[in-house]
Amino acid sequence: MTAQKNTAIGLDSVRDFSTLGSEQKERLFRSMWQEYRVRPGMCVSVFDAQLQEDFTFCYRKENRFMDFGFFLEGAFANDLRKTPIGRLNLENRAGEGGMGFFREIEGTVTIPAGKKTRLIHVHVLPDVLRSLLEQDMETVHPELRGALEPREGNDFYRRRCLQPMVQAVANELFFGVRNNFGVRMYMEGKVLELLGLFLAEGGNPAADKKAALSPRERDVIHAIRAELEERYASPPTLAEIAARHHMGVSKVQAGFRAVFGMSVFNFLKEYKLQKAKMLFDEGDMNVSEVAWTIGYINLSHFGAAFRKRFGVLPKAYHKSIRARAHGVGHGRA
Structure with a gap:
């Protein structure tokens, strides 16, 4: 061909x-x-x-x-x-x-x-x-x-x-291409960041073995992650998750750390904040709508968590995304 x-x-x-x-x-x-x-x-x-x-x-x-x-x-x-x-x-x-x-x-x-x-x-x-x-x-x-x-x-x-971090960077790169963002240095940096994160988390094929997880238990850990991602705005408790999947709470925590490198709580928190960042990148929601979508009722709590994670308040980040989409760097490289 x-x-x-x-x-x-x-x-x-x-x-x-x-x-x-x-x-x-x-x-x-x-x-x-x-x-x-x-x-x-x-x-x-x-x-x-x-x-x-x-x-x-x-x-x-x-x-x-x-x-x-x-x-x-x-x-x-x-x-x-x-x-x-x-x-x-x-x-x-x-x-x-x-x-x-x-x-x-x-x-x-x-x-x-x-x-x-x-x-x-x-x-x-x-x-x-x-x-x-x-x-x-x-x-x-x-x-x-x-x-x-x-x-x-x-x-x-x-x-x-x-x-979640890999998903967020992939999403940023997706909208950079789709919106014809024209700063080549930014685009190349995002590609390298995405590949670096993806390769870093997959470099050790024996990671699961450290937790002595059977193939069935690894499948359960992945199923729990899928449930958390689906219900992230109003997630079940750890005890509810463990009972539903017939696995002890301590085994769920140990399995999550082995497979995904973080606790269930930290995974969910990271996923929600990265989801918020993705929603801002898509450009269809304001700050309040994003906060409510990911399960934050208190906007101040959302602002503090977002700033701690990304170093900028949600309002400022939202404003920068809108400016980029409607002005700066617009045009195909």
Whole structure:
């Protein structure tokens, strides 16, 4: 397959639209897909859609890039029928992320109607990522480290839940691309920040083993996290969570620290504040609406917590986002 040249990013496009099967699908996909060149050998793509009917398309490609995906909103199925490591049937959901490298890939994507779907990918050539990591090479996941070696047979794929901070940075980068924020230094900084955070939290594949968690117990810990993310504005108590999932309170706490690196309380607090930051970035709510949405009744308490976490009051942050969207830096780089 020969990739189409994308003059907007200055290197081969990561998406060849000619494989979608029809001109109608090609036009629809182009309206939802956007690419941004960060530097030679590195680009970002965003997908932003709310469809009135299910959208299914098949694709195939020969790939030179390592891909890092961050699912911000919605869900969709990706049936990877042909990869060098076998068939993978992926159900991608908001709050999950993955990294992989497949030299050849073929599959089918199904995006459901009726729900907003947002995701962002960072695409990096192996040589570029290797030069960025340099002294940090030993800290990344062994499979990624192996894929950076110049040899055949090192294709891989890994997926995991995203920490709230990673989700927040991915969201900032998403809106930077979608809103055509034109300061290249800011955009490149966000990409490097996102990759750094994502790789740092996934560098130790033995992290779960430290808590002596069985596979079933790790699944329970992930299910508890999903429940907290769904009910973050009015969360259940730790005792209620433990009882519902048939796990002791101390085991829940220990498991959370092992899998996600923080206590249940700190995870929930961080998730709520990062959610507030995302809502401000989206630009549709004022300070009071954001506070109430994430479960703060007292605006002073919300302001103090936001300032302690991000170093700025919510009102000032909201004002800076509005100024950026309507003036400073507006225009495609």
